[in-house]
Amino acid sequence: MSGEKRRWIIFAALFAVAIISYILPIQIESRPSPEVQKSYDYIENLPDSSVMMISFDHEASSLPEIQPISLAILRHLFRKNLRIIGLSLFAEGTAIGYEMLNRTARQYGKIYGRDYVFLGFKPQHISAILGMGESIRRVFPEDYFGNETDTLAVMQGVDNYDKVAMVISIADGDRAVQWIEYAGARYNQKIMAGLTAAMITTYDPYLGSGQLYSVVGGLKGAAEYEKLSGHLGAGNRGMWAQTTSHIFIIVMIIIGNIVYFRSKSSQKGRG
Amino acid sequence: MHTRIPLLICLIAGVLMFLQYFSGHPAAKAIYNNILDWWQIIFAFTLLVGVLGFIRNNLRSISRKKETPFKTIALMALVSMPFLALVGGTKIGSPFMWVFEYMQAPMQATVFSLLAFFVASASFRGFRARSVPAAILLVSAVIVLVGRVPLTEHFSTSLSKITFWIQDYPSMAARRAILIGIGLGSMTTALRVILGIERTYLRGER
Numbered sequence: 059m060s061g062e063k064r065r066w067i068i069f070a071a072l073f074a075v076a077i078i079s080y081i082l083p084i085q086i087e088s089r090p091s092p093e094v095q096k097s098y099d100y101i102e103n104l105p106d107s108s109v110m111m112i113s114f115d116h117e118a119s120s121l122p123e124i125q126p127i128s129l130a131i132l133r134h135l136f137r138k139n140l141r142i143i144g145l146s147l148f149a150e151g152t153a154i155g156y157e158m159l160n161r162t163a164r165q166y167g168k169i170y171g172r173d174y175v176f177l178g179f180k181p182q183h184i185s186a187i188l189g190m191g192e193s194i195r196r197v198f199p200e201d202y203f204g205n206e207t208d209t210l211a212v213m214q215g216v217d218n219y220d221k222v223a224m225v226i227s228i229a230d231g232d233r234a235v236q237w238i239e240y241a242g243a244r245y246n247q248k249i250m251a252g253l254t255a256a257m258i259t260t261y262d263p264y265l266g267s268g269q270l271y272s273v274v275g276g277l278k279g280a281a282e283y284e285k286l287s288g289h290l291g292a293g294n295r296g297m298w299a300q301t302t303s304h305i306f307i308i309v310m311i312i313i314g315n316i317v318y319f320r321s322k323s324s325q326k327g328r329g
Numbered sequence: 330m331h332t333r334i335p336l337l338i339c340l341i342a343g344v345l346m347f348l349q350y351f352s353g354h355p356a357a358k359a360i361y362n363n364i365l366d367w368w369q370i371i372f373a374f375t376l377l378v379g380v381l382g383f384i385r386n387n388l389r390s391i392s393r394k395k396e397t398p399f400k401t402i403a404l405m406a407l408v409s410m411p412f413l414a415l416v417g418g419t420k421i422g423s424p425f426m427w428v429f430e431y432m433q434a435p436m437q438a439t440v441f442s443l444l445a446f447f448v449a450s451a452s453f454r455g456f457r458a459r460s461v462p463a464a465i466l467l468v469s470a471v472i473v474l475v476g477r478v479p480l481t482e483h484f485s486t487s488l489s490k491i492t493f494w495i496q497d498y499p500s501m502a503a504r505r506a507i508l509i510g511i512g513l514g515s516m517t518t519a520l521r522v523i524l525g526i527e528r529t530y531l532r533g534e535r
Contacts, residue, residue: 065450072449088479118429119437153429157421182372185365192362244350255477262496263505278479297479303445304478307452308471314453315467 068310075306079299086297087285093265094282097250097272098134100224106139108223109216114146114155115183115233120254121154126280126293127252128158128228134287136166141212142174143222145198147183147233155228156202171210178202184236191219191245219247224271228252232260238269252279336525343523383407469495 090098101110112132116124135142144159146152156176163174170176177198180186189197194216195207207213215221225247227234234251241247248271251261255276264270274283277300280293346364349357384407387400413425420426458464475481476492521527 061454064453068450068453069446072446076445086479087483089482117437118434119441121434121438122442150433153419153426154434157426157430160421180369181376182369185368185372189362189365189369192358192365196362196366259496259500259504262501263508266497266501278477281479301478301480303449304474305480307449308474310449310453311456311467311471314455315457318457318459 072303072306075302076299079302080296082298084298085290085294086301088278088281088294088297090282090286091279093273093275094279094286097131097274098283098286100250100272101131101134101138101140104138104140104223107141109141109143109221110135111143111145111222111225112155112159113225113227113233113237114144114151114158115148115227116154116230116254117148117150118154120230122296123254123277123280124228124230124252125154125158126277126291126296127274127283128155129162129291130280130283130287130289130293131226131228131252131274132158132162133165133289134283136162136168136173137287139173140223141216143177143194143212143216144174145177146179147186147236149179149181151228152179152202171205172212175207175210175212176202177207183233184240187236187240188244191241191247193218219245222247224248224250226250226252230254230257232257234261234270235264238264242269250274255279332528332531335531336528340523340525343519347523380407469499 104110112128112135114128132142142159144155146155156178159174159176160170163170168174177194178201180197186197194213198207201207201210219225219241225237225241227237227249229251230253234249234253237247237249237251242249249269250272251270252274253261253276255278258273258275261270261273265273274280277293277296280291281297282293284290284293342364345360349361384404387404390400391397391404410425410428413423413428417423417425456467456470458467472488473492473495476488481488518527522530
């Protein structure tokens, strides 16, 4: 079989496996990992009206994986009656972040300006992170809609990171690293990250050292978080498709090695 | 003379930013805040330079009849998105958001999703136990892959433990070594730039 033809068969088979698995109404129970449990417990134990900052630091490309994480965390934040400051340090995350924040806020009957605010996007993320450590108003004098930040009830008493219980960076790249290195290291800000599965290992050293408080990683992390909060969503819905796709890749590795060793032994036989 | 002034600015800015870290004096705070503001202003100008460079390169390709349809679409997208934002705003339900949600996001997600297919194909063709190190890598990868599948958690807890061990010790040790190397390299480069030893950013002079 030619390499081109073989590749097409693999692509078509993976496509079929993912689509059929997604359509089938099969639910897998996800056991919460220690990291997700730690994230959930921290938010669960916060007193009412604590201030949480959530930064949507991702592109549209990772939305299918990132959105379930964002929604699961946002639902929990709103259910706990926390004050939420949303922002984005990635231009594309701005519209997505506001849409998710607004949609979830509506589900919980929250009022813009009183319970939550969206500050919008700021270019040059490092200076923005450092600047907010001195004064959030200086970096964001106005919110996404041009309202003066000072005039919003949700921002009352929040000058810098001192009153922010935790910063949650929803990231598909290394932007959460900058939150750790600048807000965490310089201002002792507690940082949590919602990450794509591919990025989790990048953050392991920060997690091990305690510089990063906790992580909700990938669709699996979202599914675990949804289970803890008792609101099953897109994370749990996608778990079966992700599981079968993983199994498919493992099968491909095994078949690839069988083919390799068989061709090697036949070459030896001929030699 | 033409290099001395930028070198002096670099030295003063570098030393000031280094010293202010250890000072809580209001003057140090004021300087720090001003430099952060300037940083953002300079960055905004670099965005402008990027956009102008993008337009110039695409126009040049179009004039040379090289990938004309793609370059034209790219330029149209560059013009139309700010136009839609200026005319209809960027709120939910606006034309800008419609294009973003129903065109840009699905297109980007599609490109990102293709990775899964390439991973599947590469796992078949490239992930082979050709040598002892390759075999160790292969076994570790399969254990982590199987250990991260939610289904296996219901059959075996020890596989999850092995997965976490691989991630927490061998994998983390390698990553830490890389990160420490990057950190030391960054510090050295920063010192070289501040002290004017590294001058490649000034017209390639050393």
